[in-house]
Amino acid sequence: MNYKQTTAEKDTVTRNTSSMEAISGNIYEALNIISKRADQITVELKDELSQKLEAFALPSDNLEEIFENREQIEISKFYEKLPKPVAIALEEFLNEKVQKIEKKEEEA
DSSP states (O other): OOGGGOOOOSSOOOOOHHHHHHHHSOHHHHHHHHHHHHHHHHHHHHHHHHHHHHTTOOSOOOTTOOOOOHHHHHHHHHHHHSOOHHHHHHHHHHTTOOOOOOOOOOOO
């Protein structure tokens, strides 16, 4: 998913919990869905950022030499300015873009 085009808020916003409860039927289930989706988004963003920063990695293992690369700094700043994964997950949940998949337990 393209998280760079999201309309999620970058600041903290007070939410009406009844709108979340109306979608799932239970506020705790809604929060569980949102938190699991936020974890998925966090992993995706971290992997994407790591891949972009690996292009600038130097083969040197010397910790004393730290090179600042302007492009690397700009990429990092861009990812820092993105909305937090919880805000993105909450927006997806409220727009009903997230589905809960229940695992069925096998009967003995």
